[in-house]
Amino acid sequence: MNIPKDPVMLVSFLNLKLRDQYASFDALCEDLQLDKKEVEQSLDTIDYHYQPEYNQFL
Secondary structure, X not given: OOXXXXXXXXXXXXXXXXXXXXXXXXXXXXXXXXXXXHHHHHHHOOOOOEEOOOOEEO
């Protein structure tokens, strides 16, 4: 799946998917075949981190 490369667009895309379709970031990565570490590194550049208690990047 093509996902946004821009970190700001990526966080928006991921939070939408997490809200509407996935119970966890792990489930999202597995289903969309994403490299979890790469996604986390990209979002770290804009200081967003996955918060499991909210199931979103904040």
